[in-house]
Amino acid sequence: MSDKTIHTLTQDAIALLKQLIAVQSFSSEEEGTALLIEAWFNNNNIPFLRENNNIWAYNKNFVAGKPLLLLNSHHDTVKPNQGYTRNPLEPTVEDGKLYGLGSNDAGGCLVSLMASFTYLYEAENLPYNVVMVASAEEESSGPKGLNSVLKHLPNLELAIVGEPTEMHLAIAEKGLLVLDVTVTGTAGHAAHPNDNVSIYNAIPVIEWFRDYRFDLVSEVLGPMKMTVTGINAGKQHNVIPAECSLVIDVRVNDKYTNTEVLEIIRREMAAKFGDNVRVNPRSLHLNSSSIRKEHPLVQAGIALGRTTYGSPTLSDQSVLSCESLKLGPGLSTRSHSADEYIFLHEIEDGIALYIKILKAFLKLEEVVIDTANLQL
Structure with a gap:
């Protein structure tokens, strides 16, 4: 001593x-x-x-x-x-x-x-x-x-x-997983018809992150939590952007690894939105x-x-x-x-x-x- x-x-x-x-x-x-x-x-x-x-x-x-x-x-x-x-x-x-x-x-x-x-x-x-x-x-x-x-x-x-x-x-x-999500569309002039606007396409994606519930709930940490914390698209008022970018903050409970969470999100995105949504993690090590x-x-x-x-x-x-x-x-x-x-x-x-x-x-x-x- x-x-x-x-x-x-x-x-x-x-x-x-x-x-x-x-x-x-x-x-x-x-x-x-x-x-x-x-x-x-x-x-x-x-x-x-x-x-x-x-x-x-x-x-x-x-x-x-x-x-x-x-x-x-x-x-x-x-x-x-x-x-x-x-x-x-x-x-x-x-x-x-x-x-x-x-x-x-x-x-x-x-x-x-x-x-x-x-x-x-x-x-x-x-x-x-x-x-x-x-x-x-x-x-x-x-x-x-x-x-x-x-x-x-x-x-x-x-x-x-x-x-x-x-x-x-x-x-x-809880662990942390930060995702950069890109929602695509068709670029064009704002004066012309366009039924594939990336910003509009992002709306159901945002709603999915708001509403989705993971199956496993931790006795100590409770449920998983996902929050859309950033959105960015467009630079000119008369140009429809080809992409709309989202930032997602994911707080991971002890029932999942970050890799497992990423796989679930990518699978769900592909099933619902096809190739129009890309999901990329900033890192996977903050478990x-x-x-x-x-x-x-x-x-x-x-x-x-x-x-x-x-x-x-x-x-x-x-x-x-x-x-x-x-x-x-x-x-x-x-x-x-x-x-x-x-x-x-x-x-x-x-x-x-x-x-x-x-x-x-x-x-x-x-x-x-x-x-x-x-x-x-």
């Missing part, structure tokens, strides 16, 4: 979060925050590895061949929206709230996991090796994010992904993810009064092929909001609960934490 107390590590974590907020770290521009994370590991005498802006460290008593438990959260942010009334890069504390871009998504989760990993770093005889990964490019699902690190993680079997869940247990997460409710990691959280649910939002879980749990301090609806903040007590309680859950799961000696006074 670390020589530092949980209280000391918590204060260090809050100080680190303030530093992270003050350094711009838009997705793929995380060089500055990566240096701060390196400094944390150096200050705690923990060796680390770095590739691009991803930084990771293994537990001190790593044993080759053991299964690997991943602790992960990200240090990139979205760009601040126009609704901000505060300087997004100025960490300020008011009424117990720490304001700043990335404070809730996912800085509070990141520093809480880093503090918990540091506390457990020197533990001996663990059933799992443990790796802490502070990853980049999560917000943009970029190629130099967590997915690029996975090749370095041996025997990866299980993951905790830090995202704001109010420290409840998101045991499943749904889940962990069994019966898993000992989940049960460790349930024993501490945490509830389980399914998350509609996407995270780095989507690039993992192992069972994974989304868990972290903060509130999901604050993410990407103007004047983003996290309560300081959420970080304090989050670190305590992370350590409590990990120690129970890893079968370490009991840590006395007064869970009755947790303010989550």
Whole structure:
């Protein structure tokens, strides 16, 4: 165990979060925050590895061949929206709230996991090796994010992904499939008759995406959801365009893979609209993810009064092929909001609960934490 107390590590974590907020770290521009994370590991005498802006460290008593438990959260942010009334890069504390871009998504989760990993770093005889990964490019699902690190993680079997869940247990997460759908017609002059107008042809296609229901409904994530989020056609008022383009946002439950969903949509499109509709995915790798409710990691959280649910939002879980749990301090609806903040007590309680859950799961000696006074 670390020589530092949980209280000391918590204060260090809050100080680190303030530093992270003050350094711009838009997705793929995380060089500055990566240096701060390196400094944390150096200050705690923990060796680390770095590739691009991803930084990771293994537990001190790593044993080759053991299964690997991943602790992960990200240090990139979205760009601040126009609704901000505060300087997004100025960490300020008011009424117990720490304001700043990335404070809730996912800085509070990141520093809480880093503090918990540091506390457990020197533990001996663990059933799992443990790796802490502070990853980049999560917000943009970029190629130099967590997915690029996975090749370095041996025997990866299980993951905790830090995202704001109010420290409840998101045991499943919807995947994302973005489709570019092209509806064709016959180009021509607007003054002449034309019974094959691409924009009109797109109407029943849009209605199909609105009305179609997939057969399989998840107990945790509910039904699939498809939404038409974009439409584009035509550039001149007097020219009938040959094509009308649609963008479809598909949220995939844990009953389907993205590939299966794509096959179903293409089959239905071909049956109803023939060759007049083309469907192309932007990517297929952002799949749904889940962990069994019966898993000992989940049960460790349930024993501490945490509830389980399914998350509609996407995270780095989507690039993992192992069972994974989304868990972290903060509130999901604050993410990407103007004047983003996290309560300081959420970080304090989050670190305590992370350590409590990990120690129970890893079968370490009991840590006395007064869970009755947790303010989550």
